[in-house]
Amino acid sequence: MARIEIKNVAKTFGAYQALHDINLTIEDQEFMVLLGASGCGKSTLLRIIAGLETATTGEVWIGGRRIDNLSPKDRGISMVFQNYAVFPHLSVFENIGFGLRMQKLPNDEVTRRVERTAGLMHIEQLLKRYSGELSGGQRQRVAVARALAMEPDVILMDEPLSNLDALLRMEMRAELKGVLAESKTTAIYVTHDQVEAMSMADRISVMHQGEIVQAASPIEVYRNPSAEFVAGFIGNPPMNFLPAKPADSGKWAVAGQMMDGPGGGSASLKFAIRPEDLRLADTGFKAVAKVVEPLGAHLLVTCEVDGQLFRAVLDSDLKVKPGEVLTLTPQPDRVRWFDPQTTLAVA
Amino acid sequence: MNARILPYVLILPVTLFLCLFFLYPFVLVSKQAFSTGAGFTLDNFREVVSYWKFPISMQNTLLLAAAVVPVQLALALLMATMVNKMQKGRDIVLYIWTIPLGISDLAAGIIWLAIFEQSGFLNSMMSGLGIVDQPVNFLSYQHPGVVFLAIALAEIWRATAIMLVILVAGIGLIPKEYYEAAEVFGASPWKRFTRITLPMLRPSLQTALVLRVILAFEIFAVVAALGGTLFPVLMGETYAYQFDLLNSGAAAAMALIILGISIAFTLVILRVLRVPKGATI
Incomplete structure (x- = not known):
């Protein structure tokens, strides 16, 4: 059982506060992704869990043990590093077996575990090579095999795929997810790539300026962002926002349209809708198309609504010219x- | 200019310089060593090797190198690791540690002579503390061990820094991530040193050791200042052949023997510390 509890962890570097009071529980065998832009503190949090950095305050518990x-x-x-950190002076075999040698395991046990994990990562044929003779993708596999060979309770990964080219990244993404699910370890995975996060995670913790803004399943983070930051960060293109003024109770005026919205007596709100949740209709927002990008699977139209930037993902068969006025209506349950x-979501 | 000949044009000046001032004199010395006026001969080598002082000066030179170089290597590694761990004041410490490098070897020998001679600091201190009744002549034939120790100390003090600067530069090139990975995978600080630092430092260790070992076989002025004739070494004998005995053929033969030893050790060091193909950073 390797449930991870992070309790009130904060970290300052001199006057700079890198992490503010982080509280997070990661269940046994869960795949947790820490997602955020560079400098948000996600790597610092991972390094605190790894023990490569000390928290200024707070506690970290793994499996009911304070660590x-x-x-x-x-x-x-065990850990997979961004630049792999595959030791150049050791063969692939000795790299994978490095941690096992440090534990002074008997030779045949080292061989057994190295060969098993090398098999999992499909690098059995590379065991005698040095890292200088490997491609980036192969080094990546060695780094993962080395982490798995330790049979750890928790595996930590710091942007492990960011140095691979796009095609290889997609392939490794799926493979890594499968291997980790099979190994039954708890995993914490740091990335700035939301596609990676969405496709691999059981849960995503979206981080911003040293805080966890939302920790939820990928679909929850996508459909019900808890804050404006998450809505603007997740999704490519991100959510559209428009200012809303209160009209009758439960009614809001958005860009000249009346919308059903939350009650309560707020002076103003922000209306938000995902670009793919817009349809062409007879009534709705008047949008002036500015840029039209045919992306094959769909048509991305960047327009202007009420002087605000507004994007719509439409059917790729539509013919839209820049300058054309579109009438877009939002799917009501996706608003x-x-x-x-507060920048927080209002129900 | 044509890109294919440009590199050769650029190395032409230094090639000419090396030919004129190194290769040409080397050829002259070789000719002198292998001739006595009547064609090719090994007489000069036979003469110097059969002289009674040759075995003892060879033994002294090798012993001194064997005693000094490992200590210097260990010290330089320790100092380089310490300097590398420093956050502030790293440069100032490095400058201070490298001061002895700026002092000529004869001057270094004289400094240590001032410590060990009969009216030197060590004797004043010991009689001041009441350990000895009257000054002892440490650097005499009665105390060969002290003579050896004084020479070794002076060499260690003088020439460790040359290895230090090479190793500091080399350690700085090892990416930090390797140490973090080693730490996560359970390597203690000592294991990180032996399993990461040392193997990844091999290219710098090669350079430092080759340089230091060659200099150790050329030791002369420090020995002359502290040991005089009590402690004959190869380079001192070469000097004696050339300037005391005016036998430049024999001196040339000695010089070539020293060169031969240096090349042999260089090859051994390069071989032992070689980095396998594909195993570089």
């Missing part, structure tokens, strides 16, 4: 509302 005062090797973790003061 933030232990050295990395006593935490039951979300945010409070401009």
Whole structure:
């Protein structure tokens, strides 16, 4: 059982506060992705869990055991690094077996585990090579095999796929997800790539400026972002926002349209809709098309509604010319509302 | 200019310089060593090798190198690791540690002579503390061990920094991520040093050791200042052949023997510390 509990963890570097009071529980065998732009503190949090960085305050527990005062090797973790950190002076075999040798395991046990994990990662034929003779993708496989060979409770991954080219990344994404699910370890995976996060995670923790803004399943984060930041960060293109003024109770004026919205007496709200949740209709927002991008699967139209940037994902068979005025109507159950003061979602 | 001949044009000046001032004199010395006026001969080599001082000066030179170089290597590694761990003041410490490099070897020998001679600092201190009744002549034939120790100390003090600067540069090139990976996978600080630092430092260790070992076989001025004739070494004998005995053929033969030893050790060092293909950073 390797349930991870992060309790009130904060980290300052001099005057800079990298992490503010982080609280997060990761269930046993869960695949948790820490997602955020660079500098949001996601790597710092991972390094605190790994023991490569010390938290200024707070506690980290793994499997009911407090580990933030232990050295990395006593935490039951292993790690995959962004630049792989495959030791250049050791063969692939010795790289994968490095941690096992440090534990002074008998030779045949080392061989058995190295060969098994190398098999999992399909690199059995590379065991005698040095890292200088491997491609980026092969080094990546060695780094993962080395982490798996430790049979850890928790595996930590710091942007492990970011140095691979796009095609290889997609292939490794699926493979990594399968291998990790099979190994039954708890995984924490740091990335700035939302596609990676969406496709691999059981749960995503969206981080921003040293805080966790939302921790939920990929579809929940996508459909019901808890804050404006998440709505604007997740999704490509991201959500559209329009200012809304209160009209009758439960009615809001959005770009000249009357919309059903939350009650309560807010002075103003933000209306939000995903670009793919817009349809061409007879009534709705008047949108002036500015840029039309045919992407094959669909048509991305960047337009202007009420002076605001507004994107719509439409059927690729439609013929839309720049300058044309479109009438777009939102799918009612996909409309979300945010409070401009708190930036939080309003039900 | 044609890109294919440009590299050769660029290395032409240094090639000419090396030919004129290194290759040409080397050829002259070789000719001198292998001739006595009547064609090719090994007489000069026979003469110097059969001289009674040759075995002892060879033994002294090798012993000194064997005693000094490992200590210097260990010290330089320790100092380089320490400097590398420093956050502030790294440069100032490095400058201070490399000061002895700026002092000529004869001057270094004289500094240590001032410590060990009969009226030197060590004797003043020991009689001041009441350990000895009267000054001891440490650097005499009665105390060969002390003579050896004084020479070794002076060499260690003088020439460790040359290895230090090479190793500091080399350690700085090892990416931090390797140490973090080693730490996560359970390597203790000592294991990180032996399993990561040392193997990844091989190219720098090669350079430092080759340089240091060659210099150790050329030791001369420090020995002259501290040991005089009590401690004959190869380079001192070469000097004696050339300037005391005015036998430049024998001196040339000695010089070539020293060169031969240096090349042999260089090859051994390069072989032992070689980095396999594909195993570079």
